[in-house]
Amino acid sequence: MxxxxxxxxxxxxxxxxxxxxxxxxxxxxxxxxxxxxxxxxxxxxxxxxxxxxxVRPPCPHYSACGGCSVQHADDGFVAKWKQEIVHTALAAQGLDAEFRPMHTSPPQSRRRAVFSGRRTKKGVLVGFHARASNAVTNVPECTLLDPELLRVRPALEDIVRIGSSRKGELDLTVTAASEGPDVFVTGGKPLDMALRAELGAIVGRHSLSRLTWDTELVAMRTAPTVDFDGITVSPPPGAFLQATVDGEAALRASVREAVGNAARIADLFAGCGTFALPLARGAEVHAVEGLVPLTEALTEGWRRADGLKPVSADVRDLFRRPLLAEELNRFDAVVIDPPRAGAAAQIDQIAASNVPVVAAVSCNPVTFARDAAALIRAGFRLDWVRVVDQFRWSVHVELAARLSRGHIGA
Incomplete structure (x- = not known):
């Protein structure tokens, strides 16, 4: 009916x-x-x-692919909807703020994607899952991805053909790097000598910069690198990076504006140094990250760069062992970019500290609003919010914000 x-x-x-x-x-x-x-x-x-x-969806795969959700809506509608998501999250905590103009990354700008790969009776299939389904959809003309990621699909098909079990599915994380695509694979067959040799040949044949199989490096023609505002970093396999270079630049500009003239900055959940390293052009930075490989990449990037002020790095689980208020008191500003769950324990310590400025980056408006409310109860004000849409045509919303207290200028 x-x-x-x-x-x-x-x-x-x-x-x-x-x-x-x-x-x-x-x-x-x-x-x-x-x-x-x-x-x-x-x-x-x-x-x-x-x-x-x-509107007519620009991608020919939209009806079958589950990677995008709102290609059927015009850009103005999507921008307003995403802004309203943040407004609603703030209102739920009794908060409001000045909203800076929204920034949206252009089509074909995603530099990192996780493809799914399966063997089939007729060959192999590499693409994304269909909406609410385990079925894999082929996406040769994806309008979201950097063309470099689409050009690597023949290499991914070769990898799936030799490295996937008949009933299994591979996750293939591909990052566009200056030296060629960096590929990180999970879910494949055990890596024996024969498979290693075949995979190594794929690296050479398709000019991949690096291929990693679960935790093992298979082959590397040259270490892949990314550019953080002119600073070169070689991230570990499968490392988290901002989704687009364009969106990363917008977030970095917002963070730089938020911290202002701070001379000593703590960068929490620092990753490979997306914010810490460029900020070190004007300030001493203490970068804290929970994963050793990310911290090592950040430190090596600092060593190789010219003209940066001192950057110290600490490997620390900020969920279980947040920086305490007395440790934070020596900083003029804090940058914090936590996972989707937010950082309630760390926020409590910032609230108890004397830190005057917080530059917050978040991929979850709900947990951001919760954490912002905790800081506001401790005497901060929410100066402004800027929505940065790196995940064009999806439901994901990212933002940067400035919170301050005292008489620090905006």
Whole structure:
């Protein structure tokens, strides 16, 4: 039995929500739709009255691929929706702030992606999962990825062909590096001598910079590097990096503005040095990260760079052992870019410290708002927020913000 419903709003996963609630994927507020409803979902809606914000999706794989969620909406609608997600998260904590102009990364700019690879009866399949499915969709013309990541697909197919079990699935993390694609594979066959030799040949044949199999380096033509505002760093295999060079630059500019003239800065959850190393052009920086390989990459990047002030690095689990208030008191500003769960324990210590400025970066507006509220209760004010959309056409929202107390100038 078909139902006629009208979409009232979008949920946090990008689905349209009609009264009931009924969840209808890839619809927009104000649209009238018709279809069968099963367990509160209308999975195959017919659009009876389209929204004026509906557009033709630019990607030919959009209907089958689950990588993007809102390509059917125009850019203005998506930008406003993502800003509203942050507004709503702040309002839930009783907060408001000045919103700086939003920054959105352009199409074909994602420099890092995790492909799925499977062997099939007819050969191999490399792509992304279909929406809410384990099925893998081929994506030869993805409009999201840097073209360098698409050019590496023949190499990934070769890797899947020889390295995947018949029923298994490989995760292939590919990062665009200056020296050629850096590939990190998990879920494959055990790495014996024969497989190592075949994989090594793929590295040479397809000009990969490095191939890593789970925890083992298979082959490296030359160490892959990335550029952090003119500072060269060689990240470890599978390392976290900001999704786009463009978005990273926008976040870095926001962080630099937030810390201002601070002479001593603590960079918490510092990764490979995305913020710490460029900030060291004007300040002494103490970088804290929980993973040894990331810290080693940051330190080596600092050693090789010219003109940087001292950067110290500490390997420390900030969830279990946050920097204490008395340790933080020697800094003029703190930069913090935690995982999606936020950093409640570390925020409590910042709140108890004398630190006057916090430059916050977050990929989760809900946990950001929670942590910001804790700082505000301790006397901080939320000066401004800037949404940075590195995950174009997806439901993910990233932001940078400045929190301060006392009489430190903005």
């Amino acid at each position: 078909n139902h006629d419903v009208e979409i009232e709003r979008l949920g946090h996963r990008g689905d349209g929500i009609a009264p009931g609630p009924i969840y209808v994927p890839r619809t927009l507020p104000g649209e009238a739709v018709q279809g069968a409803v099963v367990n509160g979902q209308m999975l195959d809606p017919r659009i009876l009255r389209p929204s004026p914000h509906r």
